[in-house]
Amino acid sequence: MAKAVRIHQIGGPEVLQWEETEIGKPSPEEARIKQTAIGLNYIDVYHRTGLYPIGDLPTSLGTEAAGVVEEVGEKVTNVAVGDRVAYAPVIGAYAESRLILADKLVKLPDSINDQTGAAMMLKGMTASYLIRKTYAVQAGDPVLIMAAAGGVGQILSQWAKHLGATVIGCVGSEEKAIIARSAGCDYTILYNTEDVATRVKEITGGEGAVVSYDSVGEATFLASLDSLRPFGYMVSYGNASGPVEALKVADLASRGSLFFTRPSLMPHTATRPQLDDLSQSLISLVASKTITITINQRYDLENIRQAHEDLEARRTSGSTVLIT
């Protein structure tokens, strides 16, 4: 038995229940891990509210965590008892212990502690594919990043800066602007009060950004489109303010033959070589301290409701971890 946070229905933070669950023995291809730290992600909110379907209920939420391998099935060869591991994205992370397909686990080097591992896997692998695959950022590119002080936002900002881009970060407050600049943003824009497209054009000498990485969704979608230069890339990868319900394809033409994509992490980690590529690109930059994973909030796992409330109320910055 172990404690886990589960939901029996979709809804607000009140549906998150801290309860006993049965873990059981690993099947031949599974490992059982004792989890020490769990990453909180905005996708957990989408699962809780039903914006993203989650399958049969009751279920545990959460998609990333770190811990120690306690037991392995007879066919498992990639990890052994005692290994420190992390994973993402695999549903069911809000738990003290869990079973998981061993093929989804990544070993953590000694230089990366469990909390950092839990804080970085989903957000950092997302940054990795966005910045290397969706649009491969080049030195000198003006890059626009929405919610730049957030979990994914801070990693993206640091990574873009490392690649030599001119990084323009949009944030919701002066306090978060300071955080975003310390994460590598050359310029910050307060998107609640400033005209984003006008500011981006000023910063880029009238040309516009090459790419907008937009995790805010509905509230910033048009500002992102208007901030791009001809042939720019509109990368809509999240819905913190609500989903973008309608795209008029003519809007892409009128702004100069823009490219539009709505990517997600799942197909980018579908195979083991893909998972290795994303995780190792991230681990090497974190281990070398090129990218710092900033954990600004910690909660005991049983206080999960407060963690969700704070994330949704925009009271968080950087990564948040839940401690078992």
Ligand code: NDP
């Ligand atoms: P964040 O830490 O970025 O938190 C969300 C931030 O969004 C807030 O802090 C806030 O920053 C900003 N925001 C703007 N408008 C709103 C609003 N109306 N309500 C709440 N927040 C708002 O979260 P994560 O790092 O966990 O995730 C960032 C985004 O990336 C999410 O949208 C998530 O869905 C997406 N994502 C997408 C993936 C993919 O593969 N497609 C994978 C992983 C994450 P501020 O106060 O500065 O405005």
